[in-house]
Amino acid sequence: MMWYENLEGNCFFLKTLYKEVPKLENIRIEGIYIKEEGRKATLHFDMPFYADHPPEKWTELGYNSISLEIDFFDIYYLEMKTWSDTYRGNIEIIKINQELIEIHITGEIIAKIKAEVGLIQSINGYIRSLENI
Template sequence: MWYMILEESHFLKSLYNEIPDLDNVRIEGIYIKEEGRKVTLHFDMPFYAENPPKKWANLGYNSIALQVDFFDIHSLEMKTSSDTYRGNIEITKDEQGLLDINVTGEINAKIKADTGFIQSINGYINEAV
């Protein structure tokens, strides 16, 4: 599963009974940082968690956003066909142990990186849901 090859996935694992695949997710953005050495992927989970923190429930949150940072980028390709970004995100490892990140949908991106970290997991109220 995609989350098992990322660092700092403990909190994410506690939120879900079974962590979903990243199919048809809203992609907030793909950010190139540190002169291309770091790429940040910011996206919503496909559905809300079964085990949210009480604070999130009390605040009426209905969506979860993740920020995942990828470091030591070997390659990056990006193409978009829309001004809104929805797509499927697949994160795997190749034969050399590098992360392969493939985004397909209204935005298409391919990223190859040494490592990936879940930097933040935030609940929020998505008015569109």
């Protein structure tokens, strides 16, 4: 099962952007935000490459990157370690049973999250400067 199939919301739109939705490998991680006293975590990251079939509006605006924001609710476990001031890494999102989603992040940041629900909150195109790609 692909990573996005373990999430709710906007999966159809994500699948229309790509011939094949890429794995989340060597990506720029904008941030991991812990909210609501630890009951919710938000993961904000860039897709590994730009869309094969971007919306016409994105093309007209000159977008070259796609960011996703995923919220995880009812957190059971959260662990993070980092030794860098930039976050690049791999993200794996799997179902470990019918009730929990497990998120593994490896690279310049190492994180593990277990949650009941994962929801794609937003998929946005934007212009990213070439020196940051």
